[in-house]
Amino acid sequence: MRNGGCCPKLDPLPGEEESAVRTSHWRKELERRRDSVERETDGSNMKTATRKKDGEKEVRAMAPLAPQLCSRLAQKAMMRSSVTKSMASRDRVRFNVGGQLFETTSTTLANAGRDSMLGALLDDSWNPGQPEYFLDRNPACFSVLLDLLRTGALHIPANVPQKLLYREALYYGLLDHVRNAKWGPFDGNRLRLADSVPGRAPGDGTAIRAAPDGGCCVAHGSVVHVYNWMLEERRPISLDYQQVNDVGYIDADSIVITARERLGRAEGGMAVFSAATGELQHRFRVEHGQQPKSFTAGALSLAGPDDNRIFSSCKGRLNEYGIGMWDLNTGQQGDFFYELPGCSLGDADILQWLPSKNCLMVATLFPRTDNCFIGLLDFRAKTIPWSWSDAGIVVTLEDKRVLHAIAMEDGHSICVINQYEDLGFIDLRAGTGTNSAGTGVRWSSRSKLMNRKVPFEESCYPKLATHNGQLFSCMNDSISVFSGSEHVLTSTLSRSYGGSICDFSIGGDRLFALHNEDNVFDVWETSPSPII
Numbered sequence: 001m002r003n004g005g006c007c008p009k010l011d012p013l014p015g016e017e018e019s020a021v022r023t024s025h026w027r028k029e030l031e032r033r034r035d036s037v038e039r040e041t042d043g044s045n046m047k048t049a050t051r052k053k054d055g056e057k058e059v060r061a062m063a064p065l066a067p068q069l070c071s072r073l074a075q076k077a078m079m080r081s082s083v084t085k086s087m088a089s090r091d092r093v094r095f096n097v098g099g100q101l102f103e104t105t106s107t108t109l110a111n112a113g114r115d116s117m118l119g120a121l122l123d124d125s126w127n128p129g130q131p132e133y134f135l136d137r138n139p140a141c142f143s144v145l146l147d148l149l150r151t152g153a154l155h156i157p158a159n160v161p162q163k164l165l166y167r168e169a170l171y172y173g174l175l176d177h178v179r180n181a182k183w184g185p186f187d188g189n190r191l192r193l194a195d196s197v198p199g200r201a202p203g204d205g206t207a208i209r210a211a212p213d214g215g216c217c218v219a220h221g222s223v224v225h226v227y228n229w230m231l232e233e234r235r236p237i238s239l240d241y242q243q244v245n246d247v248g249y250i251d252a253d254s255i256v257i258t259a260r261e262r263l264g265r266a267e268g269g270m271a272v273f274s275a276a277t278g279e280l281q282h283r284f285r286v287e288h289g290q291q292p293k294s295f296t297a298g299a300l301s302l303a304g305p306d307d308n309r310i311f312s313s314c315k316g317r318l319n320e321y322g323i324g325m326w327d328l329n330t331g332q333q334g335d336f337f338y339e340l341p342g343c344s345l346g347d348a349d350i351l352q353w354l355p356s357k358n359c360l361m362v363a364t365l366f367p368r369t370d371n372c373f374i375g376l377l378d379f380r381a382k383t384i385p386w387s388w389s390d391a392g393i394v395v396t397l398e399d400k401r402v403l404h405a406i407a408m409e410d411g412h413s414i415c416v417i418n419q420y421e422d423l424g425f426i427d428l429r430a431g432t433g434t435n436s437a438g439t440g441v442r443w444s445s446r447s448k449l450m451n452r453k454v455p456f457e458e459s460c461y462p463k464l465a466t467h468n469g470q471l472f473s474c475m476n477d478s479i480s481v482f483s484g485s486e487h488v489l490t491s492t493l494s495r496s497y498g499g500s501i502c503d504f505s506i507g508g509d510r511l512f513a514l515h516n517e518d519n520v521f522d523v524w525e526t527s528p529s530p531i532i
Contacts, residue, residue: 093121094132100139101132104146111149116173118149141168148174153528154181166230179214179229183525186509188470188481189491191524194510196498197231199519206244208514208521210507211275213252218514218521219244224257226275229508231523235278246300249507250310250328254281258297258312270297270312270326282331286314286324293320301351301360309334311360313348321346323362325379335379343373343384350404356411357428359385363405372402374414374426388414388426388440400424400443406464408471416441417462421475423487444487460502460516467506474501479513493524 093109095102112119121133135142140160145168148154156165169178183194199205199218206219214229217237224237224247243260250256250272258270270284286295298313308328314336315321322338322345339345343364350363359376366372375387390402400418407414407428414426424441462475471482478494479501499517506512511524 095142096132096134097137097142098135098139100142102139102142102146104150108146108149111152112172112174112177118172118174137171138164138168141165142172145169145172145174145178148177148181152181154178163230163232181528183214183509184528185526186468186506186511187526188467188472188511189483190526191481191491191493191511192527193493193495193522194525195231195523196495197227197521197523199225199521200233205502205514205516205519205521207247208503208505208512209247209249210505210510210512211249211252212508214508214510215252215275216505216507216510216512216521216523217247217249217255217275219247219257220519222259224255224273226255226278234276237273237278245296245298246312248300248302249275250302256300256310258300261294261296261315269295270300284310284312284324284326284331285333286316286320286336287333288316288320288336293317295320297324298346299348299351301353303353304355307353307355309353311351311353313346313351313362315346323348323351323360323377337377337379337382340384343375343387344369345377350406352407354407354411361405361407361414365403365405366401372405374402374405374416376428386428402441403461404464406466409466409469415464415466415471417464417473417475418443419462421462421473421480423471423473423482460500463501463503465504465506472504472506472511474504474513476500477515479504479511495522498522 091106093104093106095104106122109118109121114120114122140157141164144154144156144160144165156162166175166178169175184190199220206221208216208218210216211229215227215231217224217226219225222239222241222243224239224244226234226236228234237255237257239257239259242262244257245260246258248256253275255273255275256270257273261269269286271280272282272284273280284297285292287293293316295314295316298315301311303309303311310326310328312324312326313322314324322336324333325335325337326332327334337345337360343362345362345364347364347368348362349365349368350361352361354361354376357376358380359378361374362377363374364372371389371391373387373389375384378385393399400420400422402416402424403419405414405416408425412428414428416424416426418424422443424443426440426442430440459476462473465472469483471487473480473482477498477500478492480489481491481493482488483490493511493513497518498515498520500515501513502516504511504513509526513522513524515521
């Protein structure tokens with residue numbers, strides 16, 4: 001409404017008065033908080049100024065000590081640098097070998113082992129301040145050995161003779177490293193011909209045996225030729241014209257030999273000789289009724305690495321026929337198993353200890369006897385709990401004759417081989433007795449597949465061996481390798497000269513084959529595994 005031409009007073013809109021009150025309240029609250037912030041800021045500035053003044057006073061008070069603090073810091077830095085340089089100097093080693101410089105690290109030298117000459121440099125008494133070591137040795141061989149320590153692989157250049165490298169490795173104490181790297185773990189399917197060593201003795205070889213360290217020995221007549229793992233011939237063992245019947249390794253340092261008794265002299269029997277010097281170490285004796293007897297010792301068998309017994313077939317002048325057992329710790333006779341009717345133990349061709357049966361397998365084979373006999377001897381009960389014979393089965397020369405036998409590693413069966421190179425298996429879990437077990441051979445048909453014929457010229461009898469689950473057989477001039485539970489033919493080892501193989505042996509991750517005609521033995525090795 002209009003009132004006398006003056007502006008009328010308007011009433012506030014609904015809610016406007018309440019909003020104005022809230023706005024006034026917020027304005028006052030903001031002003032209060034601003035004043036509070038300004039007061040706090042003024043107080044903080046005052047405190048900061050105070051702390052700044054106190055800090056300046058401390059700096060002025062510590063100013064005289066500044067040179068000393070700087071000197072201490074510099075000393076610590078120099079010490080850290082010195083320690084770092086000392087550690088680097090100690091880790092790096094320099095050699096002057098025959099005028100050629102080599103640089104390596106203490107980590108590489110540690111691979112040589114503490115017992116080696118190079119490993120001895122890491123001893124506490126070693127002076128790390130020495131700039132380099134001078135060695136008046138062959139630098140080419142040192143380079144090969146240093147690379148062996150770095151990589152674990154052995155690479156021999158064509159211009160480095162192996163015998164020279166072995167000599168240098170012996171000087172540095174690395175001969176075991178070289179041997180372990182030269183060939184790999186034994187595998188019959190990956191063997192390669194590594195070397196052929198001509199013999200020096202006239203006539204045919206009697207036996208060849210592998211040493212645990214990769215060496216071997218060869219028996220010729222009354223002499224045993226011994227070779228180390230580098231195939232260097234050591235001093236031979238001579239028995240003064242006594243015929244060697246069998247030979248074996250007790251360990252890498254000791255060789256046991258069985259020999260024929262000499263007429264008119266109470267000699268023969270069995271003795272242990274040093275593999276390094278050929279010297280007699282111990283002579284085993286047989287006693288009957290507490291009286292020592294002269295005897296001829298034949299086939300040998302060691303009970304095993306964890307068993308200190310040794311067995312040998314024995315033939316005396318009277319009734320001392322059987323199998324003797326001796327203790328390797330005392331060297332004394334521990335037991336004697338006398339022959340029983342129907343089993344010729346004194347003429348046994350093969351002895352083999354079966355740990356799973358706790359019995360000794362004895363095999364007397366053709367042509368030593370007319371009939372083959374295989375039995376298990378229990379020395380505790382003095383009984384033969386199991387036996388097999390071909391008596392009454394073999395009639396003519398064309399019939400299959402067992403010429404060699406070996407117990408399989410599982411201890412459940414015995415593998416045999418005949419003149420046709422047929423493999424046969426006799427189950428030890430089958431019935432016992434010569435009459436009932438005589439027909440228990442399960443022959444394979446391998447001879448028909450190979451189409452082999454009996455040679456008209458003189459040849460060596462076949463031999464068998466087992467190693468790491470594989471079966472090996474040799475006949476004429478080759479060695480066959482069988483693998484798997486079904487004994488499948490997987491490899492054949494042969495060479496073009498040397499004649500028939502009269503014996504072979506496996507040990508030290510090597511296979512040694514002794515040839516009949518050229519008086520030579522072959523060395524077969526497994527190539528080292530490839531790096532990639």
